[in-house]
Amino acid sequence: MRESFRRHAFGYAISIAAMLVVAGMTAASAWIMKDITNEFAVGKDINRVYQIATMVAGIFIVKGLATFLQSLYLSRVGNAIIAERQRKIYDRILAQGISFYHSIPSADLITRVTHNAQAARAVLDLIVTAYVRDLFTLIGLVAVMVIQQPMLSLVAFIVGPIAIYGVNLILRRVRKIMEAEFLSLAQIVQVMQETTIGVRIVKSFNLESLMRSRMHRAVSDVERRANTIAALEAGTSPIMETLAGLAIAGVVLVSGFLVVQGGQTPGSIMAFITALLLAYEPAKRLARMRVSLESGLVGVRMMFELADRPLTLAERPGAVPLTEGPGLIKLKDVNFSYKDGEPVLCDLDLTFPPGKMTALVGPSGSGKSTVMNLIMRMYDPDSGEVLFDGQDISHATLHSLRNRIAYVSQDTFLFAGSIMHNIRLGREGATDEEVIAAAKAANAHDFISALPRGYETDVGENGAFLSGGQKQRLSIARAILRNADVLLLDEATSALDAESEALFRDALETLSEGRTTIAIAHRLSTVHQADNIVVMDKGKVAEQGRHSDLLEHGGLYRKLYEYQLMR
Numbered sequence: 001m002r003e004s005f006r007r008h009a010f011g012y013a014i015s016i017a018a019m020l021v022v023a024g025m026t027a028a029s030a031w032i033m034k035d036i037t038n039e040f041a042v043g044k045d046i047n048r049v050y051q052i053a054t055m056v057a058g059i060f061i062v063k064g065l066a067t068f069l070q071s072l073y074l075s076r077v078g079n080a081i082i083a084e085r086q087r088k089i090y091d092r093i094l095a096q097g098i099s100f101y102h103s104i105p106s107a108d109l110i111t112r113v114t115h116n117a118q119a120a121r122a123v124l125d126l127i128v129t130a131y132v133r134d135l136f137t138l139i140g141l142v143a144v145m146v147i148q149q150p151m152l153s154l155v156a157f158i159v160g161p162i163a164i165y166g167v168n169l170i171l172r173r174v175r176k177i178m179e180a181e182f183l184s185l186a187q188i189v190q191v192m193q194e195t196t197i198g199v200r201i202v203k204s205f206n207l208e209s210l211m212r213s214r215m216h217r218a219v220s221d222v223e224r225r226a227n228t229i230a231a232l233e234a235g236t237s238p239i240m241e242t243l244a245g246l247a248i249a250g251v252v253l254v255s256g257f258l259v260v261q262g263g264q265t266p267g268s269i270m271a272f273i274t275a276l277l278l279a280y281e282p283a284k285r286l287a288r289m290r291v292s293l294e295s296g297l298v299g300v301r302m303m304f305e306l307a308d309r310p311l312t313l314a315e316r317p318g319a320v321p322l323t324e325g326p327g328l329i330k331l332k333d334v335n336f337s338y339k340d341g342e343p344v345l346c347d348l349d350l351t352f353p354p355g356k357m358t359a360l361v362g363p364s365g366s367g368k369s370t371v372m373n374l375i376m377r378m379y380d381p382d383s384g385e386v387l388f389d390g391q392d393i394s395h396a397t398l399h400s401l402r403n404r405i406a407y408v409s410q411d412t413f414l415f416a417g418s419i420m421h422n423i424r425l426g427r428e429g430a431t432d433e434e435v436i437a438a439a440k441a442a443n444a445h446d447f448i449s450a451l452p453r454g455y456e457t458d459v460g461e462n463g464a465f466l467s468g469g470q471k472q473r474l475s476i477a478r479a480i481l482r483n484a485d486v487l488l489l490d491e492a493t494s495a496l497d498a499e500s501e502a503l504f505r506d507a508l509e510t511l512s513e514g515r516t517t518i519a520i521a522h523r524l525s526t527v528h529q530a531d532n533i534v535v536m537d538k539g540k541v542a543e544q545g546r547h548s549d550l551l552e553h554g555g556l557y558r559k560l561y562e563y564q565l566m567r
């Protein structure tokens, strides 16, 4: 509240001022009932009638205008708050390290970014309307009641608090249900996501009925909880209504005595009864305020929980850009595990000489991709250092580090948009000619040119309109365009056919010239010309050397090589 109120002080000030006017006008409309009744029943002066009619008109015109201003400014501030929150949460999520993304299901994140900012707005709206408009309206009306009929007011004030207590009893259950409700919503998003992303698997494995029952279960959960909440909310209304009716009956009884037997003028009693009836709505809203507030606060809490989560990987204060150098990469005594107690890299010492090509081979799960993750500082090692030209990368700015690296990931990813757009993401501001040159180097130009719309072809969601090999060639082109001095290729050719792979091998020779290249490959043919081949096994270096030496050595490399020859 403090943050939002300070930033939107002007909008809130106008809105609150308008609410005070609305409250005042509501009280005035009750007050004027006294004059209306007395003039009509007792005074019978036609000029006073004109006067009073004009005043009534004035009251409602002013009230209408104030209501307009109040809701306009409140909505504007509300929309600004949603926008602000969504930007802030997204920026925060974007700054998080990879392990954060693995710790929260993506459906959860999506639901939070879209829904929880709305909750923040709803809560602020509620607080402002309830505590300013409703509260001040109530105060104005109560003032009218007390001034006009102090005795009768007492009757009303005894019943009121009893009603409010009854409502509060119901509130306690609401919070828990709302949280569960949110989780079921995220479930729906998750099932939907898996259905779209994995549609081919869903269909080919006949998983429709499984997915259907998961979706139906999530939907039913949401429905059931929504019904419970509705029942709780619905319950508060009749309780209030009944109690209010009893209070009004009591008031009618006492006031009847006062007028019929006490000889009072009816005007003041009319003003009182009008004020009492008008007070009913704001009093009810104030009493129900906590139900609505609780449900909104669930969303707000979840939002702040996300926003306040510490960054899993951050730049050090005072981080400096990496200084330019030949591109020597070193891992020194590196130990690393994704999860406590499950070491993935053990005391690893590795040197990647500048301008040379090093191949990383070894059984799957031996830690090859992990080495690349550490070089890009997607994770920090548990102990040991990763050095770039002698500089510990954990002291460098993330941007300067990643700016020096071109990376082709094991699983290709394409963004929505055209082929041109996807390759150009490799380097901001690259010209069309540069993009095409990169595509040629990646052996992608021919297939792109054969497409009816060429480079302007839309790739579909994550490249759905392209084959696996085509996607891979686009991500290679993207990395080539980057023109960085360090090239990381994680099974960059796994989806290529033998011919494309051979072509790529030739391209790689020119491409890797003068760059520190690290290539992970399953197919040993891709890397046998590498300057150094590092064979990894269970997070350690099993052996390293040139192709011929390793074959002669007769270790793990030879075994891997022979398996591949037999296929």
Ligand SMILES: Nc1ncnc2c1ncn2[C@@H]1O[C@H](COP(=O)(O)OP(=O)(O)O)[C@@H](O)[C@H]1O
Pocket (backbone or CB within 6 Å): 102, 338, 339, 344, 363, 364, 365, 366, 367, 368, 369, 370, 371
């Ligand atoms: N995000 C992760 N969380 C937990 N464990 C992981 C994660 N990524 C990889 N691993 C584990 O780390 C080990 C090494 O994985 P990786 O470096 O990807 O092997 P590869 O040599 O096949 O590239 C494997 O046992 C794998 O199960």
Ligand SMILES: [Mg+2]
Pocket (backbone or CB within 6 Å): 368, 369, 370, 410, 490
């Ligand atoms: Mg891997």
